[in-house]
Amino acid sequence: MFVAQLAFTLSVCAFLIVPVVLSMLAGLTENYLVGLRSGLTLRWLGAVWAGYRDTIFLSIAIALACLGCTLALGVPAAYGLAKCRPRLARVLEELLVMPVAVPGLATALALIITYGGYGRFRTSWTFILVGHVLFTLPFMVRSVLAVLLAIDLNTLEEGAASLGASFWQRFLHVVLPNCRAGVLAGALMVVTLSIGEFNMTWLLHTPLTKTLPVGLADAYASLRLEIASAYTLLFFVIIVPLLLAMQRLSRPRSAARHRKAE
Amino acid sequence: MTRIPDLAKPVAIALTRCGKTFADGTRALEPLDLAIDAGETIVVLGPSGCGKTTTLRIIAGLETPDAGGAVLFDGQDVTPLPIEKRNIGMVFQSYALFPNMNVANNVGYGLKVRRHAKPEIASRVAEMLALMRIETLAERHIDQLSGGQRQRVALARALAVRPRALLLDEPLTALDARLRDALRLEIDQLLRRLGITAIYVTHDQAEAMALGDRIVVMEHGRVAQVGRPRDIYHRPATRFVAEFVGTMNRLKGRVSGGAFVSAGGAIPWPGAPPQAREVAFRPEDARVADGPGHLNGTIAAAFFLGDRTRLFVDVGEERPLIVEASARSAFRHGQAIGLEVDARGLMAL
Numbered sequence: 001m002f003v004a005q006l007a008f009t010l011s012v013c014a015f016l017i018v019p020v021v022l023s024m025l026a027g028l029t030e031n032y033l034v035g036l037r038s039g040l041t042l043r044w045l046g047a048v049w050a051g052y053r054d055t056i057f058l059s060i061a062i063a064l065a066c067l068g069c070t071l072a073l074g075v076p077a078a079y080g081l082a083k084c085r086p087r088l089a090r091v092l093e094e095l096l097v098m099p100v101a102v103p104g105l106a107t108a109l110a111l112i113i114t115y116g117g118y119g120r121f122r123t124s125w126t127f128i129l130v131g132h133v134l135f136t137l138p139f140m141v142r143s144v145l146a147v148l149l150a151i152d153l154n155t156l157e158e159g160a161a162s163l164g165a166s167f168w169q170r171f172l173h174v175v176l177p178n179c180r181a182g183v184l185a186g187a188l189m190v191v192t193l194s195i196g197e198f199n200m201t202w203l204l205h206t207p208l209t210k211t212l213p214v215g216l217a218d219a220y221a222s223l224r225l226e227i228a229s230a231y232t233l234l235f236f237v238i239i240v241p242l243l244l245a246m247q248r249l250s251r252p253r254s255a256a257r258h259r260k261a262e
Numbered sequence: 263m264t265r266i267p268d269l270a271k272p273v274a275i276a277l278t279r280c281g282k283t284f285a286d287g288t289r290a291l292e293p294l295d296l297a298i299d300a301g302e303t304i305v306v307l308g309p310s311g312c313g314k315t316t317t318l319r320i321i322a323g324l325e326t327p328d329a330g331g332a333v334l335f336d337g338q339d340v341t342p343l344p345i346e347k348r349n350i351g352m353v354f355q356s357y358a359l360f361p362n363m364n365v366a367n368n369v370g371y372g373l374k375v376r377r378h379a380k381p382e383i384a385s386r387v388a389e390m391l392a393l394m395r396i397e398t399l400a401e402r403h404i405d406q407l408s409g410g411q412r413q414r415v416a417l418a419r420a421l422a423v424r425p426r427a428l429l430l431d432e433p434l435t436a437l438d439a440r441l442r443d444a445l446r447l448e449i450d451q452l453l454r455r456l457g458i459t460a461i462y463v464t465h466d467q468a469e470a471m472a473l474g475d476r477i478v479v480m481e482h483g484r485v486a487q488v489g490r491p492r493d494i495y496h497r498p499a500t501r502f503v504a505e506f507v508g509t510m511n512r513l514k515g516r517v518s519g520g521a522f523v524s525a526g527g528a529i530p531w532p533g534a535p536p537q538a539r540e541v542a543f544r545p546e547d548a549r550v551a552d553g554p555g556h557l558n559g560t561i562a563a564a565f566f567l568g569d570r571t572r573l574f575v576d577v578g579e580e581r582p583l584i585v586e587a588s589a590r591s592a593f594r595h596g597q598a599i600g601l602e603v604d605a606r607g608l609m610a611l
Contacts, residue, residue: 152356158324159358161346163372163423173371177362 020236027230044230048219052231055215056238058125062211063194066132070190073133074140075183079175081141082148089145096141099134104199107134112203125209131200136193140186147182148175188243195239212238267389270349272459273335273426274300275321280331282316290316292483293331300336303453303460305474307467309506313483314463315431321461322429323348335426351420355432357412359404365415366391366400372423390418393452410441417452427459434469446472467507471495479503501542501611510542511583512611513557522608526557526577531605538610545572547607548585555600557583564593575599 027045030038077096081089099107111131116122156178160170176183198213205214212235219228274297281293291313298304306314319325321333323345332341340348359368366387367374373383391397394414399407407415413433420428433449434442450473453460464470470477471491479486479494479502487499498504515524517534522541529541548557550573559577570589574582585601587593 151361152358155354155356155358156360158345159352159354159360160371160375161324161344162322162350162352162358163375163419164346164349165371165375166346169375173375174360174362178360180362 023229024233024236025229026226027228027233029226032225032229044224044226045234047227048231048234051227052210052212052215052219055210055212056234058209059195059212060238062125062129062132063191065129066136066194067187067190069129069133070137070140071183071187074137074186075144075176075179077137078141078144078148078179078182079171081145082153093142093145096138100138104131104135104197105203107131108200108203123206123208128201128204128209128211131204132194132197135197135200136190139189139193140183143186143189144179144182147179151178153178188247191242192239195242267393267421267456268424269421269456269458270424270426272301272457274298274337275427275459275461276334276337277317277321277327278332278334280317280320280327280333282313282320282325282331283328290483291320291327293328294485296478296485296488298459298461300459301457303462303473303475304478305470305476306461306463306478306480307465307470307474307507308480308486309465312480314465314478314480316483317478317480318429318431318461318463321427322350322352349423349426351423351425351428353413353416353420353428353430353433355435357416357436359412359415359419361404363404364400365396365402365404365407368404368415369419369422372419376423386422390422393421394418409437410445413437413445417449421456421458425458427461428453428456430460430462432464433462434464434466442469449473471507477507479506481506495544498609504542504609504611509545509584511545511548511585512540512542512581513577513579513583514540524557524577525579526559526583526601527555529556529603529605529608531608534605534608535610540611542609542611543603543607545584545586547604548583548601550585550587550591551600551602553600555602557601557603559583559599559601561593561595561597561599563595573599575601577601 025036026032028040028042029036030041030043081092084092108131111127112122115127115130121127153175156174157170160174165173196213197211198217201211201214202217205211210218216228216231216235219231276298277294277296279293279295280291281289282291283289294317296317306317308314316325320327320331323333323340323343327333327341332339334340335348345352360371363371369390370383370387373386378386387400388397391400394417396411396414396418399411399415404412404415416433430449434445437445446469453473462469462473474491476488477491477494478488481500481502487494487503489497494503494507498507504510513522513524513526515522517523517531517536517538518528520530520532520534521528522531522534522538557575557577559575561573562576562582563574565572566589568589571587571591571593573585573587573593575585576582583601593599
């Protein structure tokens, strides 16, 4: 029985990991059709860097701008929801999820139909940013709201107020630090979703505002498989440290909770 | 014993016509007048939903009274001031300690937002931790503390800002019985040493009797009685107060020939009010007679409590009478028993 379970787990892991490893190897192989025998090279990575580095910088810039927007909009929104009556909060929370429920394609078309006429906006990267914020904001709100509803927000704030803290002092000293885990989880989600977003961006981009996933589609469609794979490898190099860093940042609090359990 | 830490001069608090109707139309509090002397400990006592917490929150500034109501601190109208401008200390049922700060930072938080200098905050925090005997916990995080320790931190934090009054909202409810007794004694000693104006909300009548200079008993959003614990216990103003504070036995009957005659027998009662149809008395005003007594009945239940035995005696009333007997005598279910009642303890209802 144990052996069967182990085999199943290993095969699931292999199912997930093998294509990733193969893709990364393809990006480093001299000639994919010949295989690893043809030798390893960084040539393809160089080609991607030369041809597509702007898409990488743009994706990172959009992801960070998107994070900034969702923090500025999402955290106060979640706070507002946590403070209003539970039933109303639930209804509003569901409404906030609408942009996620609508296919990205539809949202993008709607944006183009509505704002496509504003030429300078249409051709700027902020057009893509708007789409990404629409798409990722609900994830930030939900993630922060979940934490705010789990802590006894009202009593904590009343406690701070009883000690003389003004609204902003309460918000900065008590509310924000206590929903840090939710903010970090939301930030992780937002950055990852924004960097990887393709559906909407495919429609929203212009030849001068290509993001990484759009460039990747280009590469797979029109260039050698080795270049596209090397591009994928670069994508990993960007996204994996980001994921690790954010997970590390969110650890201290769970560690504290772990201590309590002992 | 540590020296008494300096505090602000205690404030006298007055509520005039303070009612509270919530947004959904619920009437939590009928317009209420209450005067609390400077340095006095007032316990607001009542069952859940009686308006006691609303009263406390109005005094704190967490709720505003309905139009026409006013809260006065030393005669000055503070009704429009929010809680952060009232300079009061508050201890919450769930403590409301900040999980993102350690004990010392929790205790010092009120001074930090008042922009006191760092060394001054540190010395005040040390003083408060010493007062509550939790010096060793200064660096601990809140989730590493037991319930009793959290309670001490909450008290230290509330007192650190030199409040004009201390408000406590069911501070012991979340603790187990043994810890509750120990902390009740500690809070009592603390309040007396500090001489601070304190308003203490509880549903536990034993806590109220032990701590209060005066007790405000509330029922359905109204004050049922205000008085010293002894007065509340021995001269309850209403049937509700009589039954809520302590244990009360009730007998139906009538006054005849200088005695109160009920189904179980007649209690001699010189000077009885002739129109009395129902009387009440405390368990300690009755004792088990050697033979037949004023009232005769049978034992419905006997609980051995260690130091005494609590008897439930059926004398033909709706509810059995509760009396206490010596722990040494044995009682059995269904046994015939006579009771003698001290007429001085009888209250006509």
